[in-house]
Amino acid sequence: MPSWSLSLTLQRFQRSFRTMGIFTKRREVHDRMGALVDSIDQLLKACILLVLFVPFAQAQAEQVIRVGFFPNITHAQALVASNMSRGGSGWFESRMGQPVKIEWSIYNAGPSAMEAFFTKAIDMTYVGPSPVVNAHARANGKEVRVMSGSMRGGEALVVRSNTITSADDLRGKTIATPQLGNTQDVECRAWLLAQGIKVTLVGGDARVIPTTNPDMLQLFTQKKLDAAWTVEPWVTRLINEADGSIFHSDPNALTTVLAGRMGFLQEHTDLASKFLEAHRGLTDWIQANPEEARRRVRDELSAITRREMSQKLIDEAWTRLHPNTSVSIEPFNEFLQHAREVGFIRARVDLKNLLWQP
Template identity: 30%
Template sequence: MKKKSIFLAIIFMLFAGILAGCGADSATGKKDGKEKVVIGYFPNINHVPAMVAKDKGYYQKELGDGTTVEYKTFADGSAFMTALKTGEIDAGLVGPGPAMNNYSTGADVRVIAGASTGGTVVLARKDSGINSVEDLAGKTFITPAVGCTHDVQYETYLEDLGITSERIGGTMKHLTGNAAQYSAMLQAGKIDIAVAPEPWAAQIQLETGAEVVIPWNEISFGETLPASILVASGKMIDNNKETIDKIVKAHKEAVDFINANPEEAKEITIKDIEITTGQELAKEVVDLAWDRIGFTYEVDQEAIQAFSDSSYALKFLKEKPDFKEFIDLQFISTETASR
């Protein structure tokens, strides 16, 4: 009888534990009894729509009081895509390069809106002896990650000049790192070339005297390619269509606000980047960077295809991808899209 009582007690505790587990907050779906949505973005000016939506409470307003909105920042696209694939984040802004690379290898990622264009600038270290693009062969350059958006833009531009990286048999040496550290690395002579997203390009130019070798509007795909895109997983779109619709609405509100209120948007950007990186950007840095960026939630599908073709040609992608299901713009009204 005693053994039976112990057995029943164990069964009861196990059953209670299962019930407790079912009622507890999950890692990504619930918090304090509310639905939880996590938005990811990077601390650079191409990702200002996320910063503005966060500051203005647009996501929270659209998703309602029954949802807790959290934010997570990333230094590169690889970390962002890992977080999206594992469900650590539900949606967010990332460059098209990492999204395409992961999609081509089977990742469940979909583009649901554009966010920005432009913002990639190539700068040469002062006294590096680099006076034109022809001098870049054999030099050391840095980008946030191998095959990232900025890397593909840079290597595409130079390939037309017959200059390639060591990765594919050329002479350019490639390093990767956090763009916020590029100024220090240039001044220390660790790199010759910085392929930098804004606002770090403007900061490098103003702080170190580095020369712009390839302007934002001359680098490959500079004016047409979405520099950042809003993405989510196909599973999230299929299972939580209403949530995604609200996220896109909040995103569109943020883009409209940026275009209507650039000075206030700059203040929000400076504050958010300082909180995230510990670096306070000077207003003149942000002003210069802002002139090299456009904000829109439209997506140039032809530019994305051309970019992917180049990624394949540069051997960042093993197979030429089919993007039929990669871009899902059902949540965007083309009649009201920002231009």
């Protein structure tokens, strides 16, 4: 073979080998890119599963229970428990038998809390008995149940000192209550009627005007109110800060109960039952540890109102409170009768299913 032919053949072989090398490198790059794409695809799938799974896992691990209460000492169990939750050692959270988060919601008076039941914004609430009866009537007995008693006493009719010495002196006077239709509002109107003093929603022999407790104190101090039917600590504040005096009170009056929304009680009967038992246990603890209970009530009220609350005020108000979990249908029949007398309820109402039976 001529030398020039051999040389040409060698050159062709060299070009073929170089081409094969290029193809090989391209194939390696393609294989690596494919592996990288597969890895990214698997990573994205894992991230999507993680995003979907984590909330589900958290929901499975932690049940949220929404509980309402008022910033009044008559809701002592809620104030103490809320303070414990705030400190990371929740009373109810540790007694539910599973991971639970308690969300505490604050209301000024009972009708607002009952509205939260109807909108399913809360599951249980500490509340006065009259709004419970009104809500039970409104929902035809299908939405509200009383789970337990909570507090007796702690409410009073306070008058400006030396101005009212008899019930008849209240004629033509202005009397404040915390909210239209709340327990103190209904009781005030029914009591006035029993004294022969006619009152209506717009007037009568005396004016009963719904007024928030902070405004009540201010107006009382300014002598724009003659009397107020309210609860602790406002009773004590009206006495100490606005020259008021107690004209009428019933130390055995049912002031606060624990109520549950029927939908929650049916769907989470076991949790509701454990909450009820924990509520009873907390009431026993409060009675056995009054000093720490009063301190926690003070701390929680100070945190809620962002105003330093006097321990002396809490201690004085506490003398008019009687924590008590007993409950029967008789007081609610009386509240129903009072609501009828003052015109808040006209329909026929059956209270036989009002008390919850787990």
